[in-house]
Amino acid sequence: MEPTLADMHAARSVIAAHLPPTPLWSYPLVDRIAKATVLVKHENTQPVGAFKIRGGLTLLAGMTPAERRRGLVTYSTGNHAQSLAWASRVFDATCTVIMPAATPGWKAAAVEGWGARAVRSGDSLEEAEAYARDLAHRTGARLISPGDTPELLAGVGTLYLEILQACPDLDAMVVPVGSGTGAAAAALVAGELAPDCAVYAVQSAASPAAHDSWHAGTLVGRPNRTRAAGLATGRGYALPQRMMAGRLADFLLVDDERITEARRLLATAAHTLAEGAGAAALAAVLAHPNRFTGRRVAVVCTGGNADATELSTLTECPEPAA
Numbered sequence: 001m002e003p004t005l006a007d008m009h010a011a012r013s014v015i016a017a018h019l020p021p022t023p024l025w026s027y028p029l030v031d032r033i034a035k036a037t038v039l040v041k042h043e044n045t046q047p048v049g050a051f052k053i054r055g056g057l058t059l060l061a062g063m064t065p066a067e068r069r070r071g072l073v074t075y076s077t078g079n080h081a082q083s084l085a086w087a088s089r090v091f092d093a094t095c096t097v098i099m100p101a102a103t104p105g106w107k108a109a110a111v112e113g114w115g116a117r118a119v120r121s122g123d124s125l126e127e128a129e130a131y132a133r134d135l136a137h138r139t140g141a142r143l144i145s146p147g148d149t150p151e152l153l154a155g156v157g158t159l160y161l162e163i164l165q166a167c168p169d170l171d172a173m174v175v176p177v178g179s180g181t182g183a184a185a186a187a188l189v190a191g192e193l194a195p196d197c198a199v200y201a202v203q204s205a206a207s208p209a210a211h212d213s214w215h216a217g218t219l220v221g222r223p224n225r226t227r228a229a230g231l232a233t234g235r236g237y238a239l240p241q242r243m244m245a246g247r248l249a250d251f252l253l254v255d256d257e258r259i260t261e262a263r264r265l266l267a268t269a270a271h272t273l274a275e276g277a278g279a280a281a282l283a284a285v286l287a288h289p290n291r292f293t294g295r296r297v298a299v300v301c302t303g304g305n306a307d308a309t310e311l312s313t314l315t316e317c318p319e320p321a322a
Helices: 005-016 028-034 053-061 065-070 079-090 105-113 125-139 150-166 181-193 209-216 238-244 256-269 276-287 308-316
Strands: 024-026 037-042 072-075 095-099 117-120 142-144 172-176 198-204 250-254 296-301
Touching: 005 053, 005 150, 005 181, 024 028, 024 150, 028 037, 028 256, 028 276, 037 150, 037 276, 053 079, 053 150, 072 079, 072 125, 079 095, 079 105, 095 105, 095 125, 105 117, 125 142, 150 181, 150 238, 150 296, 172 181, 172 276, 181 198, 181 238, 198 209, 198 276, 209 238, 209 250, 250 276, 256 276, 256 308, 276 296
Parallel strands: 037 296, 072 095, 072 142, 095 117, 172 198, 172 296, 198 250
Antiparallel strands: 024 037
């Protein structure tokens, strides 16, 4: 089932009871370097540091008390995990997150800090998913896919309603892609409310499964080597791919080095700590000037949960170019 614009408006009412709209701000130095008017949607300011919180709230709000008692199981390396943990705490539900064995300890601790249970299993997200499926089958808990759950996508759509309400005359929105829920929601919202606003998806060239699935018109798997955890998916997800088909202006790739440069620019010129995925949209604007120069563009800083390696690279910040 694909969520509709009406579902996203309903989700907005749910989210408004718990969270204020996030800022949409511009910065002169970013505009100068990008040669465009760039508006940054600051989802890094959410309580879990990422946009995924919107989907978690929407999902849990729609579950019955009995479903919440049975609990939910999901698989994630970070922001999706925190989203469901946070929302489960709000709605007093049981939540278990399966994470690959190599997931940094602080990410598991963040999930447990919100009251959920973090379990390490497998050497990849795919192996963690297999364990989660088995656990849900054995316990009767609801299995939650990060990409193929309509309620999550409906919740994510609320941030694009906020963007277009604040700035209805945008030329483009640029959205980072892991599973693709954000870009799918953006494409639907823009298509309904601002058809002249082009929506661009962007993914790391080191983990191009969603990009290649969109261009091929079928779900594919690809090696998953990006350093940006929020972009690290090794396969396309069916629901967002269906919704992105025919709706995106294009699906772009940027390399991890470009993403690092964009994180540095956000830190120095926009006072913003972004994780890799949170800087990918700006990286795409900088890497593709032929598409964005002179235009009014919103970029979504999807998260600020930078890991230790990402934090260390910020110490190498050069002065922004004029």
